[in-house]
Amino acid sequence: ICAATKANGGRSGSIAAPLVTEDFQKIDVNPPKGTRDFPPEDMRLRNWLFNHFKEVSRLFGYEEVDVPVLESEALFIRKSGEEIKDQLYCFEDKSNRRVALRPELTPSLVRLVIQKGKSASFPLKWFTLGQCWRYERMTRGRRREHYQWNMDIFGVPQVTAEAELISSIVTFFKRIGITASDVGFKVSSRKVLQELLNKYGVPENLFGRVCIIIDKIEKIPIDEIKKELGFTGISEDAIEQLLQVISVKSLDDLEDVLGGAGEAIADLKQLFSLAEKFGYSEWIQFDASIVRGLAYYTGIVFEGFDRKGKLRAICGGGRYDRLVSTYGGDDTPACGFGFGDAVIVELLKEKDLLPELGQEVENIVCALDEDLQGAAATVATTLRDKGQTVDLVLESKPLKWVFKRAARVNARRLVLVGKTEWENGSVSVKVLSSGEQLQVKLSDLD
Numbered sequence: 001i002c003a004a005t006k007a008n009g010g011r012s013g014s015i016a017a018p019l020v021t022e023d024f025q026k027i028d029v030n031p032p033k034g035t036r037d038f039p040p041e042d043m044r045l046r047n048w049l050f051n052h053f054k055e056v057s058r059l060f061g062y063e064e065v066d067v068p069v070l071e072s073e074a075l076f077i078r079k080s081g082e083e084i085k086d087q088l089y090c091f092e093d094k095s096n097r098r099v100a101l102r103p104e105l106t107p108s109l110v111r112l113v114i115q116k117g118k119s120a121s122f123p124l125k126w127f128t129l130g131q132c133w134r135y136e137r138m139t140r141g142r143r144r145e146h147y148q149w150n151m152d153i154f155g156v157p158q159v160t161a162e163a164e165l166i167s168s169i170v171t172f173f174k175r176i177g178i179t180a181s182d183v184g185f186k187v188s189s190r191k192v193l194q195e196l197l198n199k200y201g202v203p204e205n206l207f208g209r210v211c212i213i214i215d216k217i218e219k220i221p222i223d224e225i226k227k228e229l230g231f232t233g234i235s236e237d238a239i240e241q242l243l244q245v246i247s248v249k250s251l252d253d254l255e256d257v258l259g260g261a262g263e264a265i266a267d268l269k270q271l272f273s274l275a276e277k278f279g280y281s282e283w284i285q286f287d288a289s290i291v292r293g294l295a296y297y298t299g300i301v302f303e304g305f306d307r308k309g310k311l312r313a314i315c316g317g318g319r320y321d322r323l324v325s326t327y328g329g330d331d332t333p334a335c336g337f338g339f340g341d342a343v344i345v346e347l348l349k350e351k352d353l354l355p356e357l358g359q360e361v362e363n364i365v366c367a368l369d370e371d372l373q374g375a376a377a378t379v380a381t382t383l384r385d386k387g388q389t390v391d392l393v394l395e396s397k398p399l400k401w402v403f404k405r406a407a408r409v410n411a412r413r414l415v416l417v418g419k420t421e422w423e424n425g426s427v428s429v430k431v432l433s434s435g436e437q438l439q440v441k442l443s444d445l446d
């Protein structure tokens, strides 16, 4: 108990102005830079969104897992020039361990898969919802945390895995009223780049770096891209070919450039035909310029976008077949996606699809005078034991106050405990919508 409260005999509030000792100064009531509080009305929207995330994951038969927000820094040290690494929220703890607040969830899931090792019965279909962090210079005023929904499949090399993941996101969108005319998915495969780099004899270990540079194609000028690609040591005409191949507009054009024999074409063709069967063809389109900004993707990559082009990517994911082995596990195929809680809310606002979520309480229970407070407590407990929500008035208040509160918490009915009724075991119930008032025996209250 802080000193100030102790000085008041352990109670704070109504006595003479609470003593504030010199030990405490006024605190800043805002949350740390780049972070958010969730007061009740924001928390209702967040729970609404997260319940849809979780319901969809369960609909698809995925199991929920959780991993710590704090991880060893080593989990996120990758030498591929990713933005996520520059912004790592890392520090040294009191035992001189290098630790980090996770910037994403996938590495932790992979760590857990390896930890489970042989005891894991594949395929694993996991989902999780967790807060992720980045440390950005506040110059950009961007957020330093967001919540991410992830669904991942371990142990399935076929494209059916990616097809099912996209289907789960389409299911989510449809549940909240978003249609294929609002959003779409751009789909490509990193095997396109891989086949091209192999053709030019570019060493495998440059693959991640090249992808990260290409991912910036819309964000920095093209000759900056060329310069950065040049630094990796790949040849001029390889660079020309690269930039040419990521601008093709259709799978057929891609086939002309790459030839029809490669895995990239085969995977993408299979994905588009599965999309037909899953019923989400009108949601997806091939877009060779999609690489995504994480180094570890190795195959199909996809991202959800708003067709008006006003917002950043809504979600994104893909196949990462080498990550488990890179971290020291067996050679396990894997794919998954991340879906943040920020852009989707902007989209819902845009489309006027934000739900109206008020507090819902079934009963307000109130004693009509203070020596019936105990009786009110009994009534509240009786109702709560029947699974009814009760807002029990905890101090004696004028009836006008009680009616105002009933309106604010959107109570369905008022349960008033009065002297005479209570003497014959009854309470008076007022249904607020109809104004109907009736005497009810406590035993009949439901």
Ligand SMILES: CC(=O)Nc1cnc2ccccc2c1
Residues within 6 Å of the ligand: 103, 104, 132, 133, 134, 143, 144, 145, 146, 340, 342, 343
């Ligand atoms: C729009 C938004 O808030 N993005 C966001 C916010 N915080 C993050 C934190 C870690 C990684 C990615 C993040 C992304």
